[in-house]
Amino acid sequence: MKIFADRLVAAIQKTGNPCAVGLDPRIDLMPAFMRSGRGTPSRDVVRSIICEFHDLVLDVVAELVPVVKPQLAFFEQYGIAGMEAFEYTVASAKRRGLLVIADGKRNDISSTAEAYAKAFLGSTDVLGQRQRAFDADSMTVTPYLGRDSLLPFLDICRRECKGLFVVLKTSNPGSKDFQDQVVAETGRPLYESVARMIHDLGGNLVGDSGYSSIGPVTGATFPEEARRLRELMPRAFLLVPGYGAQGATGRDAAACFNADGLGAIVSSSRGITYDYPSPDISPENFSSIVREKTLRMIEDVTTSIAARV
Amino acid sequence: MKIFADRLVAAIQKTGNPCAVGLDPRIDLMPAFMRSGRGTPSRDVVRSIICEFHDLVLDVVAELVPVVKPQLAFFEQYGIAGMEAFEYTVASAKRRGLLVIADGKRNDISSTAEAYAKAFLGSTDVLGQRQRAFDADSMTVTPYLGRDSLLPFLDICRRECKGLFVVLKTSNPGSKDFQDQVVAETGRPLYESVARMIHDLGGNLVGDSGYSSIGPVTGATFPEEARRLRELMPRAFLLVPGYGAQGATGRDAAACFNADGLGAIVSSSRGITYDYPSPDISPENFSSIVREKTLRMIEDVTTSIAARV
Numbered sequence: 001m002k003i004f005a006d007r008l009v010a011a012i013q014k015t016g017n018p019c020a021v022g023l024d025p026r027i028d029l030m031p032a033f034m035r036s037g038r039g040t041p042s043r044d045v046v047r048s049i050i051c052e053f054h055d056l057v058l059d060v061v062a063e064l065v066p067v068v069k070p071q072l073a074f075f076e077q078y079g080i081a082g083m084e085a086f087e088y089t090v091a092s093a094k095r096r097g098l099l100v101i102a103d104g105k106r107n108d109i110s111s112t113a114e115a116y117a118k119a120f121l122g123s124t125d126v127l128g129q130r131q132r133a134f135d136a137d138s139m140t141v142t143p144y145l146g147r148d149s150l151l152p153f154l155d156i157c158r159r160e161c162k163g164l165f166v167v168l169k170t171s172n173p174g175s176k177d178f179q180d181q182v183v184a185e186t187g188r189p190l191y192e193s194v195a196r197m198i199h200d201l202g203g204n205l206v207g208d209s210g211y212s213s214i215g216p217v218t219g220a221t222f223p224e225e226a227r228r229l230r231e232l233m234p235r236a237f238l239l240v241p242g243y244g245a246q247g248a249t250g251r252d253a254a255a256c257f258n259a260d261g262l263g264a265i266v267s268s269s270r271g272i273t274y275d276y277p278s279p280d281i282s283p284e285n286f287s288s289i290v291r292e293k294t295l296r297m298i299e300d301v302t303t304s305i306a307a308r309v
Numbered sequence: 310m311k312i313f314a315d316r317l318v319a320a321i322q323k324t325g326n327p328c329a330v331g332l333d334p335r336i337d338l339m340p341a342f343m344r345s346g347r348g349t350p351s352r353d354v355v356r357s358i359i360c361e362f363h364d365l366v367l368d369v370v371a372e373l374v375p376v377v378k379p380q381l382a383f384f385e386q387y388g389i390a391g392m393e394a395f396e397y398t399v400a401s402a403k404r405r406g407l408l409v410i411a412d413g414k415r416n417d418i419s420s421t422a423e424a425y426a427k428a429f430l431g432s433t434d435v436l437g438q439r440q441r442a443f444d445a446d447s448m449t450v451t452p453y454l455g456r457d458s459l460l461p462f463l464d465i466c467r468r469e470c471k472g473l474f475v476v477l478k479t480s481n482p483g484s485k486d487f488q489d490q491v492v493a494e495t496g497r498p499l500y501e502s503v504a505r506m507i508h509d510l511g512g513n514l515v516g517d518s519g520y521s522s523i524g525p526v527t528g529a530t531f532p533e534e535a536r537r538l539r540e541l542m543p544r545a546f547l548l549v550p551g552y553g554a555q556g557a558t559g560r561d562a563a564a565c566f567n568a569d570g571l572g573a574i575v576s577s578s579r580g581i582t583y584d585y586p587s588p589d590i591s592p593e594n595f596s597s598i599v600r601e602k603t604l605r606m607i608e609d610v611t612t613s614i615a616a617r618v
Contacts, residue, residue, distance in 0.1 A: 028434055041435040073417055073424035077433045079442035083392045108382055108414055109481040115382035124386040125337055126350040133388035144453045146483020172418040174455020182493040
């Protein structure tokens with residue numbers, strides 16, 4: 001199998017855009033046709049609702065975008081039913097040819113980090129048999145525990161041709177609390193130290209495309225910073241969440257791309273799946289709206305990249 | 310229900326020690342009697358192995374210690390079977406009167422952070438019914454996303470009388486990469502900024518015991534730093550992992566306690582559950598060893614605290 005970065009570049013070139021659709025199961029925000037007549041919300045019912053909803057979305061977006069990003073928190077809030085739906089959603093998206101980013105912002109030290117890497121990217125030995133748990137194409141992790149906490153993930157990325165996105169800079173007010181703190185030694189914000197580490201670690205996982213399978217997660221609402229990060233990590237793919245609902249525009253996101261028009265993935269979740277006019281919408285109209293919102297995002301992002309390059 | 314900090318203090322006073330047993334399911338490290346004659350490792354088989362193993366451990370430790378700390382990574386590596394075992398393990402421990410720390414080092418921003426808090430501490434609305442997903446007594450989270458990322462957890466802790474442990478200082482080599490970086494504004498290491506935030510946020514969740522339900526996770530292998538952190542967060546309970554296998558001793562951990570002999574929980578995982586002489590050990594001898602290792606840890610930790618106070 002090709003290295004993750006090359007698979008990502010190929011998928012972006014095939015679809016003609018670098019957009020990701022976020023899958024955040026929130027039953028309370030779903031259309032009435034998904035929720036009504038279900039009876040008692042048993043484990044089976046909850047799992048079915050989430051799986052059916054995602055299949056409806058995937059039916060539309062699989063032909064339009066290269067990547068989907070299921071957010072683990074929203075699955076975990078539904079307990080085992082949610083995790084069964086997560087397993088199903090990852091498999092369903094991969095079966096349709098989509099690349100999957102498991103967004104769980106995991107990490108820990110030594111063998112615990114390795115267990116997370118096995119869970120979402122690799123396989124686990126079970127009584128002499130190697131079993132895959134959730135088997136996404138890539139995952140998100142946090143940086144606070146430092147370089148050696150990331151190494152078990154890199155090992156599995158190398159062996160399994162998977163990818164890693166390390167949280168670097170977020171778009172919330174609290175990003176100033178630690179991420180923006182100026183480090184005495186460098187005179188630069190802390191997140192730039194994280195960027196240097198990502199660039200350094202990613203050097204061993206560069207594909208034929210010239211891009212690395214290791215990149216940062218960076219909010220789209222700080223375009224000046226995005227340009228600086230682009231310089232610090234020229235070979236990295238930036239995962240840029242927060243398009244739409246979190247206020248970022250295509251123009252903001254465009255700063256995250258290289259001159260070749262590659263180097264970032266722009267992700268929208270609620271703006272695609274939960275932005276419809278009335279709970280009483282029909283399944284057909286819901287699908288149309290998901291298609292329309294996705295196409296509008298693709299148009300905005302690709303136009304903004306082209307205008308910038 | 311009493312606030313988490315007060316429940317914790319009561320449990321420590323009842324058992325006479327502040328020790329936690331870590332539950333890290335690793336089937337490959339379990340005794341042969343747990344693994345043999347199981348046939349194909351189906352989902353049911355994997356779940357049964359982990360549940361039975363933890364019941365064996367809980368049967369011994371429930372009378373000895375106040376707290377258990379299941380580590381989510383090791384459950385997640387077994388996929389749905391592992392998560393079913395996690396759900397069972399949390400419930401089984403609580404049924405025996407133990408307090409449970411769900412160690413998953415989660416976090417994200419806004420509604421995503423809220424979903425994690427619902428998943429592990431609160432409840433989720435499902436078709437008008439409030440359902441609890443994993444329902445631990447407390448959980449671990451990461452600080453990198455800043456103050457507002459922690460607020461949804463604090464809200465649920467307040468409403469549900471639950472507790473929160475924020476990763477502050479770890480014992481791995483990579484802890485120097487970001488945690489130890491001196492911040493220009495304060496002239497102090499970054500982790501002290503995290504400590505100040507924990508102290509500040511914890512002020513709203515102080516119980517009759519004088520302790521807060523919000524504390525840090527801090528490695529036991531840096532005792533000088535632990536003393537400094539004790540000063541910065543006098544009302545916090547420090548969660549101190551890494552006793553035993555990661556090299557920390559009772560004497561190291563003692564620096565994490567206040568003069569009243571309270572204010573920290575010392576946790577050991579592999580040193581309790583996977584430190585037996587031969588894979589061919591009998592169930593009875595395995596239980597004896599778990600008891601012996603737990604008692605030895607309790608003796609070491611309580612003696613060290615007493616010697617220091």
